[in-house]
Amino acid sequence: SPRLFDQLQQLGAANILNLVLHPNVPQQQASYDFIIVGAGAAGCALAARLSENPNWRVALIEAGGVENFVHLTPVMAGYLQSTASNWNYKSVPQRLSCWGMHNNECALPRGKVLGGTSAINYMIYNRGNRHDFDAWAQRGNHGWSYAEVLPYFLRSESAQLQGLEHSPYHNHSGPLNVEDVKFRSQMVHAFVDASVQAGHPRTDYNGQTQLGVSYVQANTLNGRRHSAFSAYIRPIRNQRSNLHIFPFSRVNRVLIESATKSAYGVEFVYKNKKYTFKTRREVILSAGAFNSPQLLMLSGIGPADNLKAIGVPLVQALPVGRRLYDHMCHFGPTFVVNTTGQTIYSTRVPIAETLTYLLAGNPNTRLSSIGGVESLAFLKSPRSKLPKDWPDLELILVAGSLASDDGTGLKQGANFKDEIYDTLYRQLERNQQDHFTLLVMQFHPKSVGRLWLRDANPASWPIIDPKYFLDPEDVEFLLDGIKESIRISKMPALQAIGARLLDRLVPGCESHRFASDDYWRCSIRTLSYTLHHQVATCRMGPATDPTAVVSSQLKVHGMRRLRVVDTSVIPLPPTAHTNAAAFMIGEKAADLIRGEWN
Numbered sequence: 001s002p003r004l005f006d007q008l009q010q011l012g013a014a015n016i017l018n019l020v021l022h023p024n025v026p027q028q029q030a031s032y033d034f035i036i037v038g039a040g041a042a043g044c045a046l047a048a049r050l051s052e053n054p055n056w057r058v059a060l061i062e063a064g065g066v067e068n069f070v071h072l073t074p075v076m077a078g079y080l081q082s083t084a085s086n087w088n089y090k091s092v093p094q095r096l097s098c099w100g101m102h103n104n105e106c107a108l109p110r111g112k113v114l115g116g117t118s119a120i121n122y123m124i125y126n127r128g129n130r131h132d133f134d135a136w137a138q139r140g141n142h143g144w145s146y147a148e149v150l151p152y153f154l155r156s157e158s159a160q161l162q163g164l165e166h167s168p169y170h171n172h173s174g175p176l177n178v179e180d181v182k183f184r185s186q187m188v189h190a191f192v193d194a195s196v197q198a199g200h201p202r203t204d205y206n207g208q209t210q211l212g213v214s215y216v217q218a219n220t221l222n223g224r225r226h227s228a229f230s231a232y233i234r235p236i237r238n239q240r241s242n243l244h245i246f247p248f249s250r251v252n253r254v255l256i257e258s259a260t261k262s263a264y265g266v267e268f269v270y271k272n273k274k275y276t277f278k279t280r281r282e283v284i285l286s287a288g289a290f291n292s293p294q295l296l297m298l299s300g301i302g303p304a305d306n307l308k309a310i311g312v313p314l315v316q317a318l319p320v321g322r323r324l325y326d327h328m329c330h331f332g333p334t335f336v337v338n339t340t341g342q343t344i345y346s347t348r349v350p351i352a353e354t355l356t357y358l359l360a361g362n363p364n365t366r367l368s369s370i371g372g373v374e375s376l377a378f379l380k381s382p383r384s385k386l387p388k389d390w391p392d393l394e395l396i397l398v399a400g401s402l403a404s405d406d407g408t409g410l411k412q413g414a415n416f417k418d419e420i421y422d423t424l425y426r427q428l429e430r431n432q433q434d435h436f437t438l439l440v441m442q443f444h445p446k447s448v449g450r451l452w453l454r455d456a457n458p459a460s461w462p463i464i465d466p467k468y469f470l471d472p473e474d475v476e477f478l479l480d481g482i483k484e485s486i487r488i489s490k491m492p493a494l495q496a497i498g499a500r501l502l503d504r505l506v507p508g509c510e511s512h513r514f515a516s517d518d519y520w521r522c523s524i525r526t527l528s529y530t531l532h533h534q535v536a537t538c539r540m541g542p543a544t545d546p547t548a549v550v551s552s553q554l555k556v557h558g559m560r561r562l563r564v565v566d567t568s569v570i571p572l573p574p575t576a577h578t579n580a581a582a583f584m585i586g587e588k589a590a591d592l593i594r595g596e597w598n
């Protein structure tokens, strides 16, 4: 029936069909006004905006392929890290974190598909605190204060959030859909109520004040993932003859005229063959927080010592990759409850729900749950030195745990050891015992990591050392968050469903008394779980800032016709998950570029 056809189209069949009908084989030496490397969150937004001008030819080059059913069905989020849509990076072995991961290597996934990381992420929509952006501006980044970036967040957004229809903080006409998750477990209502009972007011964390508790806001449309590609590119891809999209094409380096330090094109590989594209105006790197710095370095822009060591001739010395911030979490605590059938198991969605979702497009089923994430609470820590309306911690309610997919995708994606899974979660899985997890995340870590290159081969992984928990105070912040989550669990609303701490001992932490501060400190360093908000590897700042790589116009310092437009430019770890900011950066960059070339 047309309805069924429509549903299949929405669930990825249209992408695959389009790939066959419009393969877009590159033309050797083709010339474009703008070459955008990477079709992720920022890259798609930028490509869509620049190609609004029919006189500009825009190339969008992407290493990965297309989204399919698994990407587009939100409950499957945890599996995507085990697919070819993940660059699949790992950190170097960590001394002070990730003790629960094979070889102490933290998994560092990144999207490799049209849509980038927005096509494999957990779809949480979260912009940040006004102090974040005001701090960017105070560092000399003119044009990036909260008042100046809010219009770009709004420009990208199309909100359908109950109770926020008239909020000045939400727009209803942008490309990117933001909606309430249509399926909610009993546990999330109990958590929200218990948080209020514990003194955390209900709030819209994207509104006037972040502090408090909210049901999560999601980048889905009618219960389907709304990635950068779905939101910005799919609606226009066959309507703009000036926008050329090249999937399965991996860029090796930016071509630079060394005398003028001017970017004139890119070299890339498509189907094992090398191609060159030339630009009439600019090359823009939107390859994400790991790959944009990698591409700069492969092109001779980076720290002189690293480039010399790998034999890449230096074009411009800059502190590329010298700084790497991230948001580290503790994967827990987990609480068991006495409800039944409320934990969201991606492996056990009732067949009736699956059919109504697939065939009738009904979003009110577990399949539209964004990997089980249901609520966020933004908190202050007693040890905070930041202003009182600037949160330090987040609690993320997940209606499940590593057991939510029976120890398959999530465990593998995060590189957890079998021993961790078997000891902590196996029994929950076997008994199908209802439970939820409060992931505790720290927003403003002091530990700073680094990224550099192993060799000059574009196909090699960059070496990534996030140095999580190098500063012991970061652990103390997470400990504060764990204590607060336990306090919330003791409130009447959660006690009404019998919430109690899962009391199985974390392997490696058995020598500590269960739930003592030292036990949790050990648990934090063992169940270390990044939420993948890496930033600052191509840090934005004025030329006088020795840590800066790009200017507030996002131009690479000392270079011509070369910008970086993605989360790698974010100078400080924000009070947010980073996807919304990537869209904002893409939108704002489009205005900066139009302002210059029009």
Ligand SMILES: Cc1cc2nc3c(=O)[nH]c(=O)nc-3n(C[C@H](O)[C@H](O)[C@H](O)COP(=O)(O)OP(=O)(O)OC[C@H]3O[C@@H](n4cnc5c(N)ncnc54)[C@H](O)[C@@H]3O)c2cc1C
Pocket: 037, 038, 039, 040, 041, 042, 043, 061, 062, 063, 064, 081, 108, 109, 110, 111, 112, 113, 114, 115, 116, 117, 118, 120, 121, 122, 123, 124, 125, 126, 249, 250, 251, 252, 286, 287, 288, 289, 291, 292, 295, 531, 532, 533, 534, 565, 566, 567, 568, 576, 577, 578, 579, 580, 582
């Ligand atoms: C598992 C996971 C879950 C997350 N969950 C959330 C969440 O729920 N909410 C949230 O706000 N944030 C989340 N994040 C973070 C957020 O999704 C990212 O910060 C954001 O999407 C990054 O956008 P970007 O534009 O900077 O880069 P990306 O979206 O990563 O885009 C980079 C693109 O460039 C391509 N590329 C890279 N190198 C090359 C090359 N050499 N040649 C061609 N193409 C190349 C990549 O394949 C990719 O498509 C999550 C991240 C991960 C990994």
